[in-house]
Amino acid sequence: MDRTSYRELRFTPRFWGLVVILGAFVAAAGGIVLYVEHYGHIVTGMNNQIVWGVPHVFAIFLIVAASGALNISSIGTVFGKKDYKPVGRLSNLLAVALLIGGLAVLVLDLGRPDRLVMAMYTYNFTSIFAWNILLYSGFIGIVALYLYTQMARGVPEIAQKSAGMLAFVWRLALTTGTGSIFGWLVARQAYDAAIMAPLFIAMSFSFGMAVFMLVMFMTTGISTRQFPVALRTRQARLLGIFVAVVLYFTAVQHLSAIYVAEHAGVERFILLEGGIYTLLFWGGQVLIGGIIPMIILFSKQAATSGRLVGLAAGMIVLGGFAQLYVIIIGGQAYPLEIFPGFEVSSSFSDGVINAYTPTMLEFGLGIGGVALALLLALGGMKILRIMPDNATE
Amino acid sequence: MKNLLTSLLAVLALAIAPAHAQELFPSIPKALGEPHPEGNEYWRINHPALLAHDRDLVVLEGIRDVDASLVGCVVCHAVNGPDQGPVPMPVDAGSPDNSCQVCHQFVAIEIGCFVCHASVPSKEDVAMILPQYSADDEGWRDYMEDLAALQEAPQ
Amino acid sequence: MTSPLHKEKGAELSRRDILKSGAALATVTLAPGVTLMAFGGKKAAAGEDMPADGLKPGARWGLLIDAAKCPEDCSACVSACSAELGWENNGLETDPQWIRKVTLRDKETGRTNSLPVMCQHCESPPCVDVCPTGASFKREDGIVLVNRHTCIGCRYCMMACPFKARSFVFAPVSDQKSIAPRGIGTVEGCTLCVHKIDRGDGTTACVEACTATGNNAMMFGDLNDPESEIAIAVATYASVELRADLGLNLGVRYQNI
Numbered sequence: 001m002d003r004t005s006y007r008e009l010r011f012t013p014r015f016w017g018l019v020v021i022l023g024a025f026v027a028a029a030g031g032i033v034l035y036v037e038h039y040g041h042i043v044t045g046m047n048n049q050i051v052w053g054v055p056h057v058f059a060i061f062l063i064v065a066a067s068g069a070l071n072i073s074s075i076g077t078v079f080g081k082k083d084y085k086p087v088g089r090l091s092n093l094l095a096v097a098l099l100i101g102g103l104a105v106l107v108l109d110l111g112r113p114d115r116l117v118m119a120m121y122t123y124n125f126t127s128i129f130a131w132n133i134l135l136y137s138g139f140i141g142i143v144a145l146y147l148y149t150q151m152a153r154g155v156p157e158i159a160q161k162s163a164g165m166l167a168f169v170w171r172l173a174l175t176t177g178t179g180s181i182f183g184w185l186v187a188r189q190a191y192d193a194a195i196m197a198p199l200f201i202a203m204s205f206s207f208g209m210a211v212f213m214l215v216m217f218m219t220t221g222i223s224t225r226q227f228p229v230a231l232r233t234r235q236a237r238l239l240g241i242f243v244a245v246v247l248y249f250t251a252v253q254h255l256s257a258i259y260v261a262e263h264a265g266v267e268r269f270i271l272l273e274g275g276i277y278t279l280l281f282w283g284g285q286v287l288i289g290g291i292i293p294m295i296i297l298f299s300k301q302a303a304t305s306g307r308l309v310g311l312a313a314g315m316i317v318l319g320g321f322a323q324l325y326v327i328i329i330g331g332q333a334y335p336l337e338i339f340p341g342f343e344v345s346s347s348f349s350d351g352v353i354n355a356y357t358p359t360m361l362e363f364g365l366g367i368g369g370v371a372l373a374l375l376l377a378l379g380g381m382k383i384l385r386i387m388p389d390n391a392t393e
Numbered sequence: 394m395k396n397l398l399t400s401l402l403a404v405l406a407l408a409i410a411p412a413h414a415q416e417l418f419p420s421i422p423k424a425l426g427e428p429h430p431e432g433n434e435y436w437r438i439n440h441p442a443l444l445a446h447d448r449d450l451v452v453l454e455g456i457r458d459v460d461a462s463l464v465g466c467v468v469c470h471a472v473n474g475p476d477q478g479p480v481p482m483p484v485d486a487g488s489p490d491n492s493c494q495v496c497h498q499f500v501a502i503e504i505g506c507f508v509c510h511a512s513v514p515s516k517e518d519v520a521m522i523l524p525q526y527s528a529d530d531e532g533w534r535d536y537m538e539d540l541a542a543l544q545e546a547p548q
Numbered sequence: 549m550t551s552p553l554h555k556e557k558g559a560e561l562s563r564r565d566i567l568k569s570g571a572a573l574a575t576v577t578l579a580p581g582v583t584l585m586a587f588g589g590k591k592a593a594a595g596e597d598m599p600a601d602g603l604k605p606g607a608r609w610g611l612l613i614d615a616a617k618c619p620e621d622c623s624a625c626v627s628a629c630s631a632e633l634g635w636e637n638n639g640l641e642t643d644p645q646w647i648r649k650v651t652l653r654d655k656e657t658g659r660t661n662s663l664p665v666m667c668q669h670c671e672s673p674p675c676v677d678v679c680p681t682g683a684s685f686k687r688e689d690g691i692v693l694v695n696r697h698t699c700i701g702c703r704y705c706m707m708a709c710p711f712k713a714r715s716f717v718f719a720p721v722s723d724q725k726s727i728a729p730r731g732i733g734t735v736e737g738c739t740l741c742v743h744k745i746d747r748g749d750g751t752t753a754c755v756e757a758c759t760a761t762g763n764n765a766m767m768f769g770d771l772n773d774p775e776s777e778i779a780i781a782v783a784t785y786a787s788v789e790l791r792a793d794l795g796l797n798l799g800v801r802y803q804n805i
C-alpha cells in the first residue's frame with residue numbers, strides 16, 4: 001500500500017510571488033489575444049508563407065510535454081516502480097495543466113477563435129486535426145479519472161492500474177496524433193515522413209520528464225517539500241536515456257531523408273545552409289538540448305547535485321523549443337517544390353526561402369500558455385492533495 | 394437559438410408595450426421594394442435562421458435564387474447617410490443609424506455578417522435586387538433620392 | 549440520404565415553407581448532389597424551360613492552360629481576378645494572391661516559361677482532408693471552396709495545399725464585392741469564379757481576360773462533358789497536371805511546360 005501522506009501546498013510569500021508573476025504573464029497573453037483579434041495577424045510576424053509561427057511552437061511543445069509528463073505516473077502504477085508512486089498525482093495534474101496551456105495557445109492563435117464552438121458541431125472526420133480534438137479531450141477526462149483513482153480512498157489497486165494503463169495507451173495515441181499533424185502534410189518535403197510519429201513520442205518522453213523535474217524544483221523551492229534524492233537521480237538517468245533516444249530518432253529522420261532525392265534539398269537547407277534554422281538545429285537542438293545535457297545526466301556529479309540536474313532539464317526544454325522551431329517554421333521556410341527541375345520565381349515567394357521574423361506578441365502568447373499551465377498546476381497543488389508531505393528519504 | 398429568443402422577446406415587447414412607451418423602442422427605418430409577403434414580424438423573428446439556411450444553399454449547392462440574401466437586406470434596408478462628398482452613400486454597419494444596427498444595438502447582439510460582407514450595396518447590387526434602378530450613376534442617384542424620401546416620409 | 553441542410557429546412561423552417569413567397573423555391577434531394585427544383589410563382593409562369601438554379605450535377609469544371617501561349621510579361625488574368633473578386637496584392641508577404649504568374653527556368657536547358665498558378669481544384673484535395681471544421685469543401689461539380697461561415701482560421705489547409713493556392717486574411721477588409729465576401733481571420737483562394745458558373749456565364753474572369761488579350765492561353769469548361777472544347781482539347785493534345793506524383797487529379801491542366 002501507498003503510505004505516503006499528501007497535503008495541499010501552504011500559502012507562503014514565495015507561493016504568492018510566483019502566482020503574481022505567472023498571473024502577469026497570463027494577463028499579458030490575454031491582452032495580446034485581444035489585440036491580435038482586433039487588428040488581425042498582420043501585427044504578428046506570420047505571413048502567407050509562414051502560416052504557423054511561434055505560438056504553434058509553444059503550443060505543440062506543451063502538448064507534447066503534457067503526454068510525457070504523464071510517464072512518471074505510468075512508471076509508478078503501470079510499471080510498479082515504488083520510487084515514482086509518491087509523485088504520480090503531480091504527474092497527472094501536470095499532464096492536464098500542460099495540455100490545457102498548450103491548447104489555449106493553439107486555439108487563441110486561430111484566425112477566428114470566437115468560432116471555436118463551430119468546430120464542435122461542424123466536424124470533419126477525415127481531419128487529423130479534428131481527431132486530435134477528440135484525443136485531447138479524452139486525455140483530459142482519462143487523466144482526471146486516473147487522478148481520482150489515485151486520490152480517492154478505498155479504490156482497489158486494480159482500478160488504479162487499469163486507469164493508468166488506459167492513460168498510458170491514450171497518451172501514445174495522442175502523441176502519435178500530434179506528430180501526424182505534420183506527418184500527413186504530404187506536399188511539404190520537410191514533413192512527409194513516417195518517422196514523425198515515433199520521433200514525437202520520443203520527444204514527449206524527454207520534454208515531459210524535463211518539464212516535470214523543473215516543476216518539482218519549482219515546487220520544492222516555494223514550499224517545505226523536498227525532491228527525494230533517490231527519485232531525482234533515477235529520473236535524471238532516465239531523462240538522459242530519453243534525450244539519447246530523441247537524438248537517435250533525429251539522426252534517423254535526417255539520414256533517411258538525405259537518401260530520398262526529393263528531400264535532399266530541404267535536408268541541405270536544415271543541416272547546412274538554413275541560417276537561423278541550421279544554427280538552431282546544431283546549436284539548440286543537438287548541442288544544448290541533446291549532447292550537453294546527456295553528458296551532465298550521465299556524469300557522476302548528477303547523482304549529488306540537484307543544480308546540475310536542473311540545469312540539464314532546463315537545457316532540454318530550450319533544446320525542445322529549438323527542435324520544434326526547426327520542424328515547424330524551418331519546414332515552412334523551405335520553398336514548396338511545385339515544379340521539380342525548374343528554377344521558379346513569382347510575386348508570391350515561389351522558389352525563395354520564406355522569411356519570418358517573430359514578434360514579441362507571438363512569444364508573449366506562447367509564454368502566456370506556459371504560465372497558464374504552471375498556474376493551473378500550482379492551483380491544483382494548492383486545493384488538492386497532490387504533493388507528498390514526507391517525500392523525503 | 395439565443396439570437397432567435399432574444400429577437401422574439403424584443404418583438405413581443407414591441408407588440409405588448411403600451412403606446413406611451415413606444416419611444417423606448419428603436420424606430421426601424423422604412424425600406425424600399427416590395428414588402429415581405431410573410432410580414433415584418435415573421436422576418437424580424439426568423440431572419441437569422443432564414444439567412445443561415447439560404448446562405449448554405451448558395452455556398453454549398455450553388456442555388457443562388459434564394460429568398461433570404463444579405464445583399465437583399467443591404468439594398469432594400471439601406472439608410473441614406475449624411476451627404477459625404479459628391480456621391481451620396483448609405484450608412485455602413487459601423488453607424489448606429491444602419492437598419493441592422495438600430496435593432497441589434499437595442500438588443501445588444503453583435504452582427505457577424507459584415508466582417509466578410511459589405512454593408513453598403515454597390516450599383517450592381519441595387520440594380521440586381523431592384524431592377525427599377527439601372528446599374529449606373531443615374532440609377533444610383535435615383536436610388537439614393539428614394540431612400541432619402543423614404544426617411545423623410547412620416548412614420 | 550438527405551443532406552443535413554434539407555433536414556434542417558424540414559425541421560425548423562416548416563412554417564416558412566408554408567408561407568413561401570412567390571419567388572420561393574422548393575428543393576427535393578433525390579440523392580446527394582441530385583437536386584430536384586420546383587419554381588413557384590413568377591418563375592413557374594415564365595415557362596418550364598428555365599435553367600435549373602444551382603450547380604450542374606456531374607460536371608467537373610476545369611481549366612486548360614497553354615504555357616507556350618502565355619507571355620512572361622502578361623498578367624491580365626491576375627489583374628482580372630483581382631478586379632472581379634476584390635482582392636489586392638501590393639507586394640506584402642501578408643497580401644492575398646489567389647492567382648499568380650510563375651516564371652520557370654529549366655535547370656538543364658535554360659528554357660524559360662511562364663504560366664499562371666491558382667487553386668488546382670483537386671479531385672482529392674488535401675485542404676479538404678485536413679480541415680477540422682469542413683469549411684474547406686468540394687462542391688459536387690469539383691470546385692473547391694472555403695466556406696467562410698465555418699472557417700476558424702487554423703490555416704491547416706494552407707499547410708496542406710501543395711500549390712500555395714490559399715491566402716489568409718491578415719487584417720480587416722471593407723468594400724468587399726457582394727459576389728465574393730471575404731473577411732479577417734479566414735482563409736481564401738481561387739473560387740473558379742463560382743458566381744459566374746452558377747450564373748451560367750460559362751467562363752471565368754481570368755479566361756475572359758486572357759482571351760481578350762488575344763493570347764488565348766487559357767480555356768475553361770466541363771472536363772466531364774465529352775462534347776466540350778476543353779474535354780476535346782485534353783483528349784487530343786498532351787497535357788500535364790502539377791505534382792502528378794501526389795495523385796490528386798487536378799482540375800487544372802497545363803500544356804507545354
Ligand code: SF4
Pocket residue numbers: 666667668669670673674675676692708709710711712713714737
Ligand atoms: S490546389 Fe490547394 S487549395 Fe486548391 S483544391 Fe488543391 S489543395 Fe485545395
Ligand code: SF4
Pocket residue numbers: 675678679680681682683684694695698699700701702703704705706734735
Ligand atoms: S483555415 Fe479554415 S478552411 Fe482552412 S483548414 Fe482551417 S478551418 Fe478549414
